[in-house]
Amino acid sequence: MISLRIKTIASFISNDDVVLDIGCDHGYLDIYLKENNLCKDVIASDINSNALSSAINNFKKRKLDIKYYLSDGFDKIDIYFNTAVIAGMGTNTILHILNSDKSPNKLIISSNNELSKLRINLNKIGYKIEEEKVILENKHYYSIMLCSKGKQKLSKKEKLFGLSNNSEYYNYLIKKNKDIIKKVPLLKKIKLNYYNYILKGLTEKK
Ligand SMILES: C[S@@+](CC[C@H](N)C(=O)[O-])C[C@H]1O[C@@H](n2cnc3c(N)ncnc32)[C@H](O)[C@@H]1O
Structure with missing residues (x-):
């Protein structure tokens, strides 16, 4: 198939x-x-x-x-x-x-x-x-x-997360980042938290 x-x-x-x-x-x-x-x-x-x-x-x-x-x-x-x-x-x-x-x-x-x-x-x-x-x-x-x-x-958001407007995908990325945040150094934690802030905005837009 x-x-x-x-x-x-x-x-x-x-x-x-x-x-x-x-x-x-x-x-x-x-x-x-x-x-x-x-x-x-x-x-x-x-x-x-x-x-x-x-x-x-x-x-x-x-x-x-x-x-x-x-x-x-x-x-x-x-x-x-x-x-x-x-x-x-x-x-x-x-x-x-x-x-x-x-x-x-x-x-x-x-x-x-x-x-x-x-x-x-x-x-x-x-x-x-x-x-x-x-x-x-x-x-x-x-x-x-x-x-x-x-x-x-492309906007920063589009460069980072694309043009799909697929909120399931964005939610998946948020969860993945949350899992990674626990294991990485502070600077990376800040970056991933920022990404999740953008991703949440993208999911709320829908
Ligand atoms: C994982 S397969 C993907 C097959 C198919 N395009 C798909 O999306 O299902 C990647 C294929 O790309 C070929 N490939 C890698 N580099 C390439 C190149 N520079 N030019 C042509 N084919 C390449 C590999 O030999 C392999 O057969």
Whole structure:
């Protein structure tokens, strides 16, 4: 069964998108997009040959004609695409991949860590975050961002906690910070208490 995280990524894809899935791994997103005709075309790519082989086998099993590339980010991609999905990696890897002149106007990004750093750097390299969804799956919150080229001035709150307006997620962060506060030095306690003050404001707004 397709995961909620993959479905949420796919919810940002439109019919006229030619999607390059960077870091396709098993190719589950590509299969979901292709089998449900959710975009014009999809291209699978991965830096790891074992991961790409797994995707290719899955495409073959389903008789799906999906082009694929062994590539570090955009490096080896020599065909047209207008949308890139970069999901399931850390922020540093995502930023390394985006350091390319092939990076398209439309991006769908889901990082495993350092979301604040990601938001700040997306703005710095010329992307605005159009929308951010946060979903809960297997007891883990995932942020999925829809970005396009352009300027944006995020507030401090948005840089820190995103644009999702998901109060369950904010409450989860408050609780997590409360647990950490007990174990950290004073300066960190002050910082986390400040974050919780902002987060409470965000949950009360709703
Ligand atoms: C955890 S999997 C995520 C798979 C899928 N995108 C998802 O969100 O479920 C991360 C994949 O990214 C690939 N990857 C990591 N760095 C990459 C890079 N620089 N270029 C392309 N693929 C990369 C890995 O080989 C791995 O298959």
